[in-house]
Amino acid sequence: MVKKINLKKVGNFISIIKLKQIWTIDELLKKVDINYDELLYLLTILSDIYSKNGEYFLDFDIDAENNKILFNNTSVINDMETVTDLELFKVYTLINIINLDLNVDTLTKNDINSFSKILKDAFKIYDLENENEIDSKNINLNTVTTIEYIKLGNDKPEFYDVEPLLITSNLEGSVLEALDINDSKIKTFLINRIISIGDDINQKSKQKYNQNDIDVIFDVKDDSVLLKLNKYKKKEKLYEAKFRNKNIAIEFFIENFTSANVISPDTVKVDVMNRVESIRALLTK
C-alpha cells in the first residue's frame, strides 16, 4: 500500500540517494522511511522527468535478485538542492529545545553537537548564553524513563513512565511524543512543562483532572493571539474558541491578557480577572 507521498518525501529521497551510488534496497527503504511499493512509486514519478536538454532526471538499475539499486546520478540531480534553509532551521530549532540523546549506533552526541554548531554558524543565530539559565533536560529517545510534568492549566506536577519517541511541535509549543508505559498510549508532553527527567524522581501519587471542554467568547486586541489557537469562530466582532478544560482556558487568557479579553463564561472571566487584580494589587502597594 502506497501511503501519501508528498513533495517533502520526494525532496528527502533525492537528497538521500545523492549520498552514494549503490544502495541495498533494505538500507534505502530504512533511510528514506518508506516501503518497497512506495519506492517503486517514487522511482516511477522521478523517471518520468527530463531536464530541458532532454537528459534523464533519474537513471537507475534495480538488481532485485541481489537486493541492490544503483543510481547513475546525472548532473541535474547532483546540482539540485532539496535540503532547504527552512527545513534546516526547523531541525535546528527542535534539537536545541532540549538536550537530545539519540539511541542510534551510527550517531554520537558529538555528531549532533557539531551538526548544531555548523547550523548556528551558517545562520546568524545569537544564543541566550549568559542571559538565562540553560535547560538541562536530557532526553534519551527510545529509552524508558520517568518524567515529572505539569499539565496545561495545572500547577501540580504528575509523574509518567514513558518511552520518548519523537520531538515535534504544535500550536502550544515544542512537544515530546512518548509512549506512556502504564497506559500503553502515545501521549504528547510540552517540553517547557517537563520539570525533570530521570529514573530517580521521587514519585508522588498521581492526581487526575477530569474536566469537560469549555467554549469561551472573547474579544481581541492583537490578532496574533489567534495564531495560538487551533480553531476559533468569528462572531461579529467577537471570537469563540473551545478549550480542553476550564483551567487550560484560564491559563491561556492569563498568558494572553494583554492581547485578548474574556467575555464569557463568567467562570473563566472571574478567575482571569482575579489574577489580574492580584498582580495589580501587588504593583500598587
Add this chain to the structure above:
Amino acid sequence: MKNVIKRCVSLLTLFNDKSTQISTEYIRDNISSYRDLSDSAFKRSFERDKVLLREMGYSLDYVNDKWSIDEGYNLSGTSIINSIKKNKNIEFNQFLNTYHIIKKYIDSNSENTNNINNVSKLNDAIIEKKRVSFKYQNKIRKVYPMGIKFFNNNWYLGAEDNKKLKTYNLNKINDLKIGNKSDLHDKEYKEIKFSWENKDHLITIKLNLNKEIYLINKNIFNHSVNIKKQKNNLLNLEINTYDINGLLKFLLMTNPKTITLRKKYKPLLLEVLDG
C-alpha cells in the same frame, strides 16, 4: 499528486540550469505539463506549485527591479546548505548523513505557530547586509537585520531601526520585502538584547514564588538571576530584566506571593497591564 510532484521537481531542475530571472513564458515553454494548459489553467497550476514549493522552503519570487533590464522569477531558499557544501572545513556527506538520521526522530513537518517561512530571506539579507521592510503591529518598519535568536518557543529578529537595535517577533512580521542593494553597513553586534521599549529600563525585582511554577514559566521572558534561595518548595529570587511586557506576563502566570521593586518601575508595568 503525481503530476504536481512532477511539475514541482521539473521547476526545480529548470532553476538549476538558469537560476535567475526566468520569465513566465520560459517556464511554460520548458515544462511539458504546463505547455498544454490554457492560460488560466497554467496560472492556477503555477500558483499552486509555488505555494507547495514555499511550504518546502523554496521561494519563487518575481523580481522586477526598476533599475535593471532583466526581470523574471528567482528561486531562493537553499543558500545555507550551499554555503555548508562549499565550506572546505565541513565534511559535507557526514553533515547530510547526520541530518537524515536526526530527521527520523524529529518531526519538522507539523504545524507550527512560528512564522519562520521568512527566515531564509532574512538570513540572506543579514549576510548580504541589506535593508528590509515589513509590517509589524500595523506599522511599516524599515530596518537593517543583524541576527536572529530563539526564546520561549519563538524566533526573534534583531534589527537596527533608527540606529537602535530592536527585537521583532517573527510571528508578527508580515509583508516582508528585501532591498536590492547589498553591503549597506558594516555593523556587527556581539549580542542582541531584547528591547521592548524605545528606552531601555533595567528592572531589578525580588520575587517569592513556587519552584515548579518558576521552572515552567521562566522562559516567558528574558532575564538574569542575581540571587536564588530555596526554602522547601519556595524560591526567593532577585532578577534583572529589560523585558517589561515579558515580566508582566510572567507575573500574571506565576502569581508570586510577594513582589519588591523600585517605585518608579511600577507605573511601567501597570501601563502594560492596562493596555
